Amino acid sequence: MKKWSLCLCLALFGFAANAQEAAIKFPKPDDSPMDALYYPLNATKVKDDSMPVIKVLYSRPQKKGREIFGILEQFDKVWRLGANENTEIYFDKNVTIGTKKVKKGRYSLFAIPSKDKWTIIVNKQTDRWGAFTYDQGKDVVRVEVPIAKLEKPLEVFSMTFTDRTDGANLIMAWDTTQVSLPILFKK
Numbered sequence: 001m002k003k004w005s006l007c008l009c010l011a012l013f014g015f016a017a018n019a020q021e022a023a024i025k026f027p028k029p030d031d032s033p034m035d036a037l038y039y040p041l042n043a044t045k046v047k048d049d050s051m052p053v054i055k056v057l058y059s060r061p062q063k064k065g066r067e068i069f070g071i072l073e074q075f076d077k078v079w080r081l082g083a084n085e086n087t088e089i090y091f092d093k094n095v096t097i098g099t100k101k102v103k104k105g106r107y108s109l110f111a112i113p114s115k116d117k118w119t120i121i122v123n124k125q126t127d128r129w130g131a132f133t134y135d136q137g138k139d140v141v142r143v144e145v146p147i148a149k150l151e152k153p154l155e156v157f158s159m160t161f162t163d164r165t166d167g168a169n170l171i172m173a174w175d176t177t178q179v180s181l182p183i184l185f186k187k
Contacts, residue, residue: 032061032083039161039168039183053185054168055090056109056159058082061174063155068175069113078121080131081111081172082157088126095167096184097122098143110134111172111179117144118179148178 036057038044043052061083066072073079081087087109095102097120108126112119124138150173157174167184 030059030084032059034059034084035159037159037161039170041161051092053092054095054161054170054183055092056087056170057089058087058109058157058159059084060156060158062157063153063175069177070115073113075114076112078131078134079111079113081109081120084129086110086126086128086131086134089122091185093185097141097181100141102140107140113177117146119144120179120181143181145179145181148180150176150178152176154178 034057036055038052038056039054040052043050059082069075088106089109090106091102091104093104102122106126108123108128110121110123110131112121120143122140122142123134124140125133125135128134153175154173158172160171162169162171162180164182165187167182167187170181170183172179172181
């Protein structure tokens with residue numbers, strides 16, 4: 001009888017645990033998934049204890065047949081440089097952007113797209129949705145960079161790094177527009 005009671009209790013416990021798990025609702029996948037970018041690009045695959053110099057967390061909106069710059073992302077207005085939460089950049093060492101020294105730490109990235117240039121903004125305010133609460137008073141540096149036109153439209157907003165002898169270039173592109181932000185540091 002004790003074995004029967006024990007089996008019954010275990011079965012009831014199992015049903016209760018399954019009922020609890022079934023009640024959890026997970027959100028659907030985001031239309032603009034979050035991605036991470038590192039410099040060096042293979043930084044997460046190294047087998048030693050070295051750390052990436054730069055890490056960027058950003059969401060990747062899609063073109064979906066829309067006209068992007070000038071329409072979806074209006075010219076001369078602050079853009080979160082991606083989708084969803086504002087884009088964040090982490091520096092593992094002090095860097096120079098434009099003529100300004102930026103201390104090691106975590107920042108947000110914004111852009112002001114224009115027809116022939118972008119203003120890239122490094123800002124102290126993090127963990128915000130979009131650019132709705134953007135505070136210009138927390139800007140660390142603003143740098144104007146020229147745009148380059150892509151021959152073929154890029155469907156998904158994308159970022160990557162290219163090497164330079166004195167640091168790295170953060171390349172950002174979407175639709176037919178591409179910009180490059182030089183980030184200087186000692187290698």
